Amino acid sequence: MARAKKAEVPEFDRDVWEYLTYAPGRTCSACSRKVKPLEPVRRRVEDRTSGAPVIVYRHNKCPSARAVAA
DSSP: OOOOOOOOOOSSGGGTOOEEEEOTTOBBTTTOOBOOTTOEEEEEEEOOSSSSOEEEEEETTOTTTTTSOO
């Protein structure tokens, strides 16, 4: 009987972010500032136990991203 493989946990924060995009008007999850037009942000979907998944955006070079654990 074959054993199922365990899902690998990403080693670095950059591994969990899906892609770089533009999302004007959205809020950065690290610094809580609004994203400006043509400002690149990283996108990720987070699962929640109490509802549907939520999409999270973070500035590509957010000054406070280093202080916040993902």
